Amino acid sequence: MNTLDAYRRLIALLPIIILIGAPALAQNEIERERNSLRGIAEMGFTVNIEANVSLNEKGELEISSIKQQAVDKLREAGLTIVPDREIxxxxxxxxxxxxxxxxxxxxxxxxxxxxxxxxxxxxxxLNRDLQTSVSTWQTGLVGIVSYDRMNVIGESAVGILDDFIKDYNKVNL
Known part of the structure; x- marks a missing residue:
């Protein structure tokens, strides 16, 4: 086998080598996010809802209701939620x-x-030790509902907390 053939085989194998390494890098990032939850004793919780005018007029999504259900779920999981004024x-x-x-x-x-x-x-x-807040863990979802199933949005919002609780417990229990 000559050198040119060896280079061709190497070039043909590069995509496979890259694809094999990609999941390992992604898994490493997931572990970093999860490990960022270690040792957190208390936290605040806030909800923001964006909706266009026609949905706001329907009044189907109540931020206070979603927030209270979410806080209750977090507390039931044993997490300490700090009041808004402290945050x-x-x-x-x-x-x-x-x-x-x-x-x-x-x-x-x-x-x-x-x-x-x-x-x-x-x-x-790198910025003179400027103190700020950074996202160290995240998850999300997308969906679509009909007008008569708007309650699914609130249920999904509270349900997504399961991901956080699972990851938090994995590194803290």
Whole structure:
């Protein structure tokens, strides 16, 4: 076999080598996110809902109801949730941030997305140790419902907390 044939075989194998390594890198990132939950004793929790005017008028998504159900679920799982006033007054506390985005697409359909991020205090060493909050763990989902099934959005929002609770317990219990 000559050198040219050897290079051709190597080039042919490169995509396979890259594809084999990609899941390992992704798995490493998942472990890093999960490990960022280690040792967190308490956290805040906030919910933000974006909806266009027609959905707001329907009043189907109540932020206070979704938030209370979520806080209850987190507390039932043994997590300590800090009151909002403490989170607003301190940059040193981690907090879970849930963002729900909905849109009235017409024809009775409502696409939605839900993201859940854990923000923790961090210092940016490359920026003179500026203190800020950074997302260290996240998950999300997308879906679509009909007008008569808008309750699924709130149920999904509370349900997505299972991912957080599972990962939190995996590194803290």
């Amino acid at each position: 607003r007054s301190s940059a040193d506390l981690p907090f879970l941030y849930m963002h729900i985005n909905t849109m009235d697409a017409g024809r009775g359909l409502v696409p939605f997305s839900i993201s859940l991020d854990l923000y923790q205090p961090a210092r940016l060493t």
